[in-house]
Amino acid sequence: xxxxxxxxxxxxxxxxxxxxxxxxxxxxxxxxxxxxxxxxxxxxxxxxxxxxxxxxxxxxxxxxxxxxxxxxxxxxxxxxxxxxxxxxxxxxxxxxxxxxxxxxxxxxxxxxxxxxxxxxxxxxxxxxxxxxxxxxxxxxxxxxxxxxxxxxxxxxxxxxxxxxxxxxxxxxxxxxxxxxxxxxxxxxxxxxxxxxxxxxxxxxxxxxxxxxxxxxxxxxxxxxxxxxxxxxxxxxxxxxxxxxxxxxxxxxxxxxxxxxxxxxxxxxxxxxxxxxxxxxxxxxxxxxxxxxxxxxxxxxxxxxxxxxxxxxxxxxxxxxxxxxxxxxxxxxxxxxxxxxxxxxxxxxxxxxxxxxxxxxxxxxxxxxxxxxxxxxxxxxxxxxxxxxxxxxxxxxxxxxxxxxxxxxxxxxxxxxxxxxxxxxxxxxxxxxxxxxxxxxxxxxxxxxxxxxxxxxxxxxxxxxxxxxxxxxxxxxxxxxxxxxxxxxxxxxxxxxxxxxxxxxxxxxxxxxxxxxxxxxxxxxxxxxxxxxxxxxxxxxxxxxxxxxxxxxxxxxxxxxxxxxxxxxxxxxxxxxxxxxxxxxxxxxxxxxxxxxxxxxxxxxxxxxxxxxxxxxxxxxxxxxxxxxxxxxxxxxxxxxxxxxxxxxxxxxxxxxxxxxxxxxxxxxxxxxxx
Numbered sequence: 001x002x003x004x005x006x007x008x009x010x011x012x013x014x015x016x017x018x019x020x021x022x023x024x025x026x027x028x029x030x031x032x033x034x035x036x037x038x039x040x041x042x043x044x045x046x047x048x049x050x051x052x053x054x055x056x057x058x059x060x061x062x063x064x065x066x067x068x069x070x071x072x073x074x075x076x077x078x079x080x081x082x083x084x085x086x087x088x089x090x091x092x093x094x095x096x097x098x099x100x101x102x103x104x105x106x107x108x109x110x111x112x113x114x115x116x117x118x119x120x121x122x123x124x125x126x127x128x129x130x131x132x133x134x135x136x137x138x139x140x141x142x143x144x145x146x147x148x149x150x151x152x153x154x155x156x157x158x159x160x161x162x163x164x165x166x167x168x169x170x171x172x173x174x175x176x177x178x179x180x181x182x183x184x185x186x187x188x189x190x191x192x193x194x195x196x197x198x199x200x201x202x203x204x205x206x207x208x209x210x211x212x213x214x215x216x217x218x219x220x221x222x223x224x225x226x227x228x229x230x231x232x233x234x235x236x237x238x239x240x241x242x243x244x245x246x247x248x249x250x251x252x253x254x255x256x257x258x259x260x261x262x263x264x265x266x267x268x269x270x271x272x273x274x275x276x277x278x279x280x281x282x283x284x285x286x287x288x289x290x291x292x293x294x295x296x297x298x299x300x301x302x303x304x305x306x307x308x309x310x311x312x313x314x315x316x317x318x319x320x321x322x323x324x325x326x327x328x329x330x331x332x333x334x335x336x337x338x339x340x341x342x343x344x345x346x347x348x349x350x351x352x353x354x355x356x357x358x359x360x361x362x363x364x365x366x367x368x369x370x371x372x373x374x375x376x377x378x379x380x381x382x383x384x385x386x387x388x389x390x391x392x393x394x395x396x397x398x399x400x401x402x403x404x405x406x407x408x409x410x411x412x413x414x415x416x417x418x419x420x421x422x423x424x425x426x427x428x429x430x431x432x433x434x435x436x437x438x439x440x441x442x443x444x445x446x447x448x449x450x451x452x453x454x455x456x457x458x459x460x461x462x463x464x465x466x467x468x469x470x471x472x473x474x475x476x477x478x479x480x481x482x483x484x485x486x487x488x489x490x491x492x493x494x495x496x497x498x499x500x501x502x503x504x505x506x507x508x509x510x511x512x513x514x515x516x517x518x519x520x521x522x523x524x525x526x527x528x529x530x531x532x533x534x535x536x537x538x539x540x541x542x543x544x545x546x547x548x549x550x551x552x553x554x555x556x557x558x559x560x561x562x563x564x565x566x567x568x569x570x571x572x573x574x575x576x577x578x579x580x581x582x583x584x585x586x587x588x589x590x591x592x593x594x595x596x597x598x599x600x601x602x603x604x605x606x607x608x609x610x611x612x613x614x615x616x617x618x619x620x621x622x623x624x625x626x627x628x629x630x631x632x633x634x635x636x637x638x639x640x641x642x643x644x645x646x647x648x649x650x651x652x653x654x655x656x657x658x659x660x661x662x663x664x665x666x667x668x669x670x671x672x673x674x
Contacts, residue, residue, distance in 0.1 A: 056081050056088030058190040059160075063182075069200040069225070071175030075167045083159050092161055096149040098133065099167065100342060106148045107166040116158030127151055135335050139356050145340050173271060173342035177264075179257035179392045184213055184235055193235045197254065201227040205256050208390055213253040251389070259391040261433075265448035268393065269435035272345045272364055272379060299349040299368070306372035316375060316405035321421050323369045324403065328414045329530050331365065332356040338381070339394055359399045359415030366401055366414050376404040377412070378434055380450060385429035387449055396433060400424045402450075411453050418493040420532035422457035426487055454642060455587040460486025461535075462591045464515075466560045468542075469598035476519065476547035478560060480512070482538040487587060489536045496538070497529040508540040515562035519544030548669070556666040559624065559633040561593045563663060566637075566656050569649055580646025585617060590638045597631040599669065605631055608665035613658045615651065617641040620659050624667070631667060 062078040083089055099106045111123035129149050136142040152161060172178075184193055199205055202225060209215060217232045231254070259267070309326050310319040334356055341358065348368035351357045357365065360379075367377040383397030401412040413419040434450045461484070468478035484492060492511070499507050508524035524540040548555055570581040599605065605626040612621040622635045637659070644652060 053084065054088075054189060055085050056083050056092060057188075058082075058185075060192050060194075061185075061190050062194045064196045064198075065180065066198040066228075067178050067180075067200060067203075069176065069202045071172060071178045073169045073178060075169075077165045078162075079164075080160065080162045083155060083157050083161065085157050089155050089157060093152050093155050094149055095152065095163060096147050097165055097167075098145070098147055100144050100340065101146050102144040102344075103170055103172045103342065105168045105170075107168075108148065108150060109164050109166065111150050111152065111161070111163040113152065113155060114160040114162070115154075116156070116160075121154065123150055123152060127153075133336060133340075139332075139334050139354075141346060141350070141354060141356075142334055142336065142341070142358065145336055173344040174267060174393070177258040177267070179255075179259065179390060179394075181252045181255040181390070181392055181395075183252045184233070185237075188237050188239070191237050193233070195233040195235075195254075197231045198228050199231075199256075201229055203258055205258060206390070207231075208252070208255045210251060210253040255390045255392065257390040257392050259393075261387065261391045261448055264391045264393060265434065265436050266438070268343055268381075269379070269437045271343045272360060272435065273367060273437075299347070301352055302348050302365075302368050303372045305352060306369045309369065310373050317408060317410070319373050320370060320375050320377075320403045320405060320410060323366065323373065323375075324410075324412050324414060324421055325532070327362055327366045327369065328412075328419060329417050329532075330355075331362055331414075333362065333415050333417055334358050338397055338399055343393065362414040363399055363401055366403075366412070370403060377401045378404070378436070380432040380434045382425070382427040382432045382452065383429055384433070385431040385449075387431075398425055398427070400432070402434070410457070416490070416494060418497045418529040418532060419490055420456070423487070423490055424453065425490070427452060456486050458485060460489075460587055460589045462486075462488060462589065464562050464591075464593045466593075466595040466597075468560050468595065470548055470557075470600065472600045474546050474548035474550055476542070476544040476560075478517075478519075478542040480517070480540055480542060482511075483535050484537075485535045486589060492526075492538060493529045493532070493536050496526045505540070508538065511538065512540070512542060517542055517560075517562075519547075550671050553670075555669040555671070557669060558666055559635070559663075560595050560597060561633060561635055564591060564593070564620075564635060564637050564659065566659060569653060569656075570646065580649060582643045582646050583649065583652050584643045585639050585641060587642065588639050590636075592636045593634065595631070595633045597633075599629050599631060600671065601629050602671070603629065604670045606668035606670075607631070608667065611658060611662040613655055615655055617644045617652070618655065620655070620662075622662050624665075626667075635663070 058079060058081050060078070060080040064076045066074045081088075081092060083092060095108075095111070097106050097108075108128055111127075113121045113123075115121070127150055129151075131147055131149075132143040133145045133147055136145050150163075155161065180197065182195065184190075184195070198221070201220065213233065213235070215231050216234045217230075219230050221228045221230050233254075257264075305326075306323065309322045313319040313322050331351065332355060336358055338359060341360065343360065345364045346354075346357070346361050348365045351361045351365040363377070363379050367379070370377040378401060380400050380402060381393075381396035381398070382400055384395040386395075389395075399415060401414065403410045403412050410422050411424045412421070413424040416425060419425070430452060431449050432452050434448050436448055463483040465481045466478055468476060470476055482492075495507050496504060504524040504526065505521055509521040512519075512521050519542045522541045522543065524538070526539070527534065527537040529536070548557065567584060567586070570583060607624040607626050610621070610623045613619065618637060618639045618641070620635075620637045622633070624631075624633045626632070
C-alpha cells in the first residue's frame with residue numbers, strides 16, 4: 001500500500017486484460033501486443049539504454065474498423081508476427097479472443113505459420129475451439145461470455161505466424177451509441193501499423209486525435225445516409241519514439257464517443273435497473289402504480305428476502321448492513337471484467353434464485369433489497385476519472401455502490417465477497433462515475449461525477465508481533481502475527497479468501513518476503529475472511545537455518561520487525577513548472593510493531609538507541625532494550641495526513657532519512673561473553 005507495510009505481491013484484483021465488450025469490435029480480443037515496459041533507474045541516465053530482447057516482433061499490424069449509424073460494427077485485424085524466442089512461442093502458441101455471442105461473432109479465416117527452415121502450414125478450422133470463459137464455466141446464465149481459441153502446434157523460435165480475425169457486433173445493448181479508443185505502439189514491439197477507421201457522417205462524433213499521431217488521410221465515402229468519414233493512419237516504428245521517453249502522452253491517440261457523460265450515466269442506470277423511471281416524472285396515479293409494479297423490489301421473492309434479512313435490525317444502517325453482507329458473502333461473484341455482458345443486467349429475482357452474479361448483477365440485487373426496505377443504493381463505476389475525455393464506458397474497471405439512509409451514506413463493494421461494510425477496493429482514480437437515471441436532465445448534468453472516499457469509516461491500523469528465538473546452532477524460529485484494519489486488511493482478506501486452504505502457506509510466504517523476512521514459512525493460520533466485523537488476523541511460523549554465524553565477530557542482527565515503507569519524494573516536474581507536486585502519504589494509518597527475541601543463555605547484547613521523530617504529518621518512534629536472554633524491540637509510525645505540499649520536501653526528506661536510518665540499526669551479539 002502507499003503508506004506502510006507494502007504488500008504489492010498480494011494485489012489479487014485481476015483486470016482480466018483481454019476482454020472488453022467495447023463497441024470497437026474485438027478491441028481487447030486480440031493477443032496482447034505490448035509487454036511490460038522496462039524503465040531505467042532514476043539514478044541512472046545512460047546515454048543509450050540497452051533494451052532486453054523482445055520475445056516476438058509484430059512486423060505488420062493492420063486494423064480496419066467500421067461503424068454503422070445504428071451502432072453495429074465490424075473490425076478486421078491482420079497480424080504478422082516473427083517469433084524470436086521461447087517466450088514468444090508460449091504467447092502465440094495459443095491465440096484466444098474473448099467475445100459475447102449474444103451480440104458478437106468472431107471469425108478466424110486464416111492462421112498460417114511460415115517456418116524458419118522453409119515451408120508453411122495452415123491451421124485447419126477444426127483446430128478452432130469455442131468455449132465459455134473459464135470464469136463462467138459453472139454459471140449457466142453467463143455462458144454467452146466466451147473464448148474462441150486456436151492452438152498453434154509446432155511453432156518455434158524464428159517462425160513467422162500470420163492470422164486474421166474478424167469481429168462483427170450486431171445490436172449491442174448500448175446501441176445506437178458507440179465509441180472507440182486506440183493507442184499506437186511506441187515500444188518497438190510493432191514495426192509497422194496501419195489503422196483505418198470508418199464512421200457514419202450522419203452521427204455527431206467529436207473525434208479526439210493526438211497531435212503527435214496525425215491522420216495520414218481523411219476522406220468522405222458514399223453519399224446521403226450512407227455517407228461515411230474514413231480516417232487512415234500509417235505508422236512505422238522509429239527508435240527515437242520510445243515509450244520510455246518522458247514526453248510520451250498518456251492520452252489515447254484516437255478516441256470518440258457518441259455519448260456524453262451525462263447521457264451515458266442515465267443509459268447505464270436504465271440498463272442495470274430496467275423499468276425504474278423516476279416517479280417525479282409521472283403524474284397520473286395509474287402510471288405511478290404501473291411503474292411501482294415493474295420495479296425490481298416489487299418481486300415477492302425479493303421483498304420476502306429483504307424482510308427476512310432485516311427483521312432483527314433496529315436502525316436503517318443496520319438494515320443496510322444486513323442486506324450488504326448477504327449480497328456480498330452469500331451470492332457468489334462471477335469474476336469477469338466490468339461490462340462483460342454489455343451492461344445488460346439480470347433481474348434481482350433471477351440473481352437471488354441462482355445464488356451467483358457478476359459485479360453489476362450483485363448491485364442489481366443489492367439495490368432491489370435496499371429499496372424493499374425503504375433504503376437506496378446507487379451504482380458508481382471506478383478506475384477512471386477524466387471528465388474531459390470522450391465518454392467511453394469500458395474505461396471503468398469496477399462497480400461499487402453508495403448505500404443511503406436518511407442520515408448517512410455508506411460506500412459498499414458487494415463484488416468483493418470479503419470487503420468490510422464501508423470499505424471499497426482502492427482505485428488510482430480520485431473520482432467515480434455515478435449512474436443516475438436523471439443525469440441527462442439539464443438540472444442534473446455534471447452530477448454524475450462523485451469524489452471517492454479516502455479511507456475506511458473506522459480507524460485503520462496494523463499490529464505486528466514477532467515472538468522469536470535464536471538457538472545455539474544459530475537457527476531462528478519465530479511466530480509472527482498480524483492484526484489489521486483498513487485497506488491492507490482488504491488486500492489480505494481477498495488473497496486468503498481466493499486461495500484454497502492448502503495454499504495459505506504460499507500466501508503467507510509472499511507476505512513474509514514482502515515484509516523483509518527470510519526463511520521457511522509453516523503452519524499458516526488466518527481468521528475467517530468473511531467475518532468482516534472484526535479485524536483480520538494472520539499467523540504463521542518461520543524457520544531460518546544459519547540465521548547467525550557465531551564464528552563471525554561481532555555478530556550483528558537486525559530487529560526482526562517488518563520494514564515500514566514510506567513514499568519516496570515525487571519526481572521533479574518538467575522544466576517550467578512552478579509548483580512542486582504534493583507528497584502523497586496515503587490513508588491515515590497507525591502501525592505498531594513489536595518483537596521479543598530469546599537468545600542463548602550467556603550471550604551479551606549491545607542495543608541501539610531508540611529514535612523519536614514527530615511532525616504534523618506523521619510520527620515515528622522506536623525502542624530497543626535487553627534483559628538477560630531476552631531482547632525487546634518496538635517501532636511505531638502514525639500517518640496523520642494524506643498528503644503534504646511539495647514545498648515541504650526538505651522537511652519530509654529529513655523525516656524519511658531518520659526512519660530509514662533507525663531501521664538500519666543492528667543489535668550486536670557476543671556469545672558467552674567472548
